[in-house]
Amino acid sequence: PDITFVLGTRPEIIKLAPVIRECEDRSLTRSIIHTGQHYDESLDLVFFDQLALPEPTHHLEVGSSTHGRQTGEMIIRIEEILRRERPDTLLVQGDTNSVLAGAIAASKLDIDLGHVEAGLRSDDRTMPEETNRVLTDHASDYLFAPTEQSRARLRSERIPDERIYVTGNTIVDAVEQNRTLAAQRSAVLAEYDLVPGRYCLLTAHRAETIDDEQRFGDLLTGVGRVASHLEREVVYPIHPRAAKSLEAFDLDVPDGIRIVEPQNYLDFLSLEDAASLVLTDSGGVQEEACILGVPSVTLRESTERPETIDVGANRLVGTDPAAIVEGADEMIDRDGEWTNPFGNGTAATQILDTITGAERREVSPK
Numbered sequence: 001p002d003i004t005f006v007l008g009t010r011p012e013i014i015k016l017a018p019v020i021r022e023c024e025d026r027s028l029t030r031s032i033i034h035t036g037q038h039y040d041e042s043l044d045l046v047f048f049d050q051l052a053l054p055e056p057t058h059h060l061e062v063g064s065s066t067h068g069r070q071t072g073e074m075i076i077r078i079e080e081i082l083r084r085e086r087p088d089t090l091l092v093q094g095d096t097n098s099v100l101a102g103a104i105a106a107s108k109l110d111i112d113l114g115h116v117e118a119g120l121r122s123d124d125r126t127m128p129e130e131t132n133r134v135l136t137d138h139a140s141d142y143l144f145a146p147t148e149q150s151r152a153r154l155r156s157e158r159i160p161d162e163r164i165y166v167t168g169n170t171i172v173d174a175v176e177q178n179r180t181l182a183a184q185r186s187a188v189l190a191e192y193d194l195v196p197g198r199y200c201l202l203t204a205h206r207a208e209t210i211d212d213e214q215r216f217g218d219l220l221t222g223v224g225r226v227a228s229h230l231e232r233e234v235v236y237p238i239h240p241r242a243a244k245s246l247e248a249f250d251l252d253v254p255d256g257i258r259i260v261e262p263q264n265y266l267d268f269l270s271l272e273d274a275a276s277l278v279l280t281d282s283g284g285v286q287e288e289a290c291i292l293g294v295p296s297v298t299l300r301e302s303t304e305r306p307e308t309i310d311v312g313a314n315r316l317v318g319t320d321p322a323a324i325v326e327g328a329d330e331m332i333d334r335d336g337e338w339t340n341p342f343g344n345g346t347a348a349t350q351i352l353d354t355i356t357g358a359e360r361r362e363v364s365p366k
């Protein structure tokens with residue numbers, strides 16, 4: 001079968017990279033459609049270069065807009081390409097507007113839709129990502145769930161069992177493929193004058209956090225207190241959206257927080273791997289910290305990655321400053337010896353084996 005990918009943002013590029021590379025090795029790729037949802041070099045091109053991905057076949061250059069306009073324009077353009085090229089299968093990954101657009105376009109054209117990272121739920125429908133996940137899962141023919149927990153969730157929503165495949169998360173493949181390279185090639189610690197185990201790493205970019213002045217302000221206050229309480233600098237590679245919010249709200253950044261540019265993948269992995277604690281509202285960063293054995297606190301009210309909490313790698317603290325300090329204080333002493341719940345780094349192979357029918361799944365009892 002020939003396979004087309006739709007992607008558009010940083011996490012999709014990173015998490016689809018192992019699948020695209022495997023697809024290239026097997027000569028199965030039909031097209032890569034880049035929606036252009038992310039367009040800054042630091043969120044986009046840098047990952048294509050570093051992860052040795054082929055250039056997108058089509059670039060839609062949709063850019064930023066309201067959700068309806070952005071998603072709508074993507075659907076129109078993706079549909080045109082799919083009608084022309086008629087791939088057998090369209091693969092999307094994750095929960096962004098690009099994913100939803102790909103899902104809607106494919107499902108109307110009788111092209112098989114595969115959703116990589118299916119079955120995640122925060123149960124918070126105010127988050128755009130939650131709506132995107134639910135709709136995409138329910139339109140999919142292949143649901144590649146990272147864990148048994150996500151499979152159970154899909155079953156509880158009455159998605160037919162024979163569509164669900166537990167493969168692990170492709171982020172494990174990506175971390176395994178790049179961790180050693182990062183250690184060999186990244187000079188980011190020296191560049192920022194950081195000592196392993198003597199600093200913390202922060203990322204915060206979600207709409208729910210940084211579009212609200214009070215929440216973003218509380219988050220910065222709390223993380224600033226963590227820096228002084230733990231006597232560790234907090235390094236914050238800032239997403240352009242968060243940088244714009246910071247400026248628009250004219251928020252004070254506490255002394256212990258050092259804002260730096262968004263990082264390329266190897267530099268970011270190095271920063272995560274050597275941090276004593278990760279503070280984040282990102283999905284992918286919660287997973288990576290857990291895989292790397294670095295404790296984290298999640299600066300949100302809910303997480304669609306409860307496995308990280310269940311194994312003791314993560315704690316949900318919200319944005320209340322006192323709760324952030326308390327959570328950081330507890331988590332920093334964790335030894336990192338938990339079991340990675342996201343699979344063994346063969347997700348990409350399993351996904352392609354499934355699509356090509358090389359491996360028939362065992363149907364589990366209902």
Ligand code: UD1
Nearest residue numbers: 009010011037038039040043064096097098128129240241
């Ligand atoms: C999107 C995803 C989010 C994901 C994140 C990964 C949706 C609804 N959200 O959020 O789930 O966690 O990507 O990073 O799909 N901008 C730039 N440069 C860019 C892209 C965006 O400056 O290259 C700024 C613009 O001001 C834009 C804002 O970021 O208005 C939001 O961009 P958008 O693509 O809508 O969502 P993200 O916040 O990046």
Ligand code: UDP
Nearest residue numbers: 011014237262263264265268282283284285
């Ligand atoms: N990441 C990166 N550089 C950065 C910040 C994050 O390479 O400066 C990577 C990180 O390793 C992870 C992914 O981006 O794999 C997470 O993406 P993001 O936080 O933007 O989105 P989310 O996972 O929350 O959807």
